[in-house]
Amino acid sequence: MSKYSKKQRKQMKRQKRESVMSVEKASKPKKQIPNVKKIIKSNKLFIVVLVLICIGLYVNTLDNQLTLVDDMQAFVFNPQVKDLAANLKTLNIQNIIYAVSYQLFEFNPLPIRIVSILLHIIITLLVFVFTYLVWGKKIAKIASLIFVVHAINTEAVTWISGAPYLYFALFTFIILILYTLYFKGKGNKYLYIALAIYIVEMLVMRSPWVLVPPMALVVLDQLILRKKFSLTKLWWVVLFAIPISVYLMVYFEDAYMARMEARSGGGTRITLHTQALKPVIEGYPYSTTLMSKLYLFPKSLSVYYDGMEVTTFLYTSMYVGFALYLLAILYFLKKGHFLRKNRQIAGILIMLPVLIAPAYSPIKITWFLAERYLYSGTAFVGVLVAMGLMWLQKKYNNKYMTYGILGAILIALSVRTFIRNNDWQDTESLSYANMKSSPLSVRPYNDMGGHFYYKGEIMVAVNWYEEALKVIPTSGTAINNLGFIYFELGPPIFWENLEWPEPDYEKARALYNQGLSIIEDNGDPRTVSYFFNKSLVFNPHDVEVILSTADMYQRMDFQEHARNMYIFGLRRDPGNEVVVRALESLSY
Secondary structure, rough: OOOOOOHHHHHHHHHHHHHHHHHHHOOOOOOOOOOOHHHHHOOOOHHHHHHHHHHHHHHOOOOOOOOOHHHHHHHHHOOHHHHHHHHHOOOOHHHHHHHHHHHHHHOHHHHHHHHHHHHHHHHHHHHHHHHHHHOOHHHHHHHHHHHHHOOHHHHHHHHHOEEEEEEEHHHHHHHHHHHHHOOOOOOOOOHHHHHHHHHHHHHHOOOOOHHHHHHHHHHHHHHHHHHOOOHHHHOOOHHHHHHHHOOOHHHHHHHHHHHHHHHOOOOOEOOOOOOOHHHHHHHHHHHHHHHHHHHHHHOOOOOOOOOOOOOOOHHHHHHHHHHHHHHHHHHHHHHOOOOOOHHHHHHHHHHHOOOOHHOOOOOOOOOOHHHHOOOOOOHHHHHHHHHHHHHHHHHHOOHHHHHHHHHHHHHHHHHHHHHHHHHOOHHHHHHHHHHHHHHOOHHHOOOOOOHHHHHHOOOHHHHHHHHHHHHHHHHHHHHHHHHHHHHHHOOHHHOOOOOOOOOOOHHHHHHHHHHHHHOOOOHHHHHOOOOHHHHHHHHHOOOOHHHHHHHHHHOOOOOOHHHHHHHHHHHHOOOOOOHHHHHHHHHO
């Protein structure tokens, strides 16, 4: 019989095992901390390949025109871009780029496009370095290849107005690299440099998106770099909290109000437009599910994701997708106790929504989702793909199979990226693409109307605005643009090439009453112009409406249009004294 108890024997075995492990650990050579310069130097050929791929995929964007999807408004129609000194004082990096480009090249978009492509190249290299530091060479190569070709990135790179998300990504990956170097023992100076870079980002960006990097660092620290949770190691959060507090007090309220004003609008059709979803109850499942779909299957891409009809299937798939996403996080967190890669997968799944955190704000300060929001997260999707391919290679012991799968993925994404870049050729091609992918969104129809208006094809523009009103009858943009055209060209009842609808006296009176209510509310004169003129189109014989329309033109100093309307009224009612007196007073 043994002189040791069962408990004592177990304890002795554990002590022996720990002793052996400590000896083995001591005998192993100390793992060297990767050096960024060495990473770049030892992978020069691969880096050249990344650069060439990026140039090849985006070279077809260099002759793209500026679009009416924000580019013209922010650049060509913005008088502030002509004042370089004033823009330098604001420190706003996007405004400075616009102003410098205007000073050197006027409104030629080519230089700005070259800057965007160069930024994409630089960020791709940062992605390679960051993923190399965290996961090693193999995963870094696959992740950076996925990142450089992924079609979801086209909106940030190809769209001039999407450039701020390139700057966000630039700052984010610099900060992630610096923090990783700090974590791996390179010294506290890297943490302080990361903090300094973050403060610079706040100064030059000034957007709710600048709140994202500290949240991303917490996920990186606790779930990707560490083997287990250790909240005591997050002392550095206090350092980042100081500039965040200053930012929230000084800038956030003004930025929030400006953003809400810019996003105001809506319609009567039940679609996923600006505020159609309840932010917490429905917004989270929608944003998460659509994010996953766009990362995995970027086939149907659009600037506007407000044109999806709310159906039972959409609701069901939205919640099912969200539930599966949460379950996947919980599953890999649980498995992370046994295998670190599982913990890292959970961290990446959490990192993806963290990188688009403003889209999850309970009070909407962004769209529920946009492709440009997903730019930074594409790097982490690339890591997941790399992990999956390496698991397949290990499971089936066949590297050629994984090479084939990776090649197919890269080719498919590259083709989609090249095609999507062609969509951005001009406003017309982009609008048609958006109509196809978001058929219930009113925005591409309004974009098309504006496109033809500036080309001087007014009747074509009018037809597109009318099409917009078929999609959402209360579209303020279409209504006001038509009202403006009615000011500029005069009442449509005088248009020779107008296709007259069947008379509808009830509709005419309802439109007139809507115009009167706009006047009572001191509303936009363009809106009044639309309702009065549309009332006349459906009933050109109503003298009361004719008088009100003429009076509106007179008050807006369109005297010739007013005179023609009074003369038109006299033809309908020759003895009307009010019309006669109004015409006589206009003559003096």
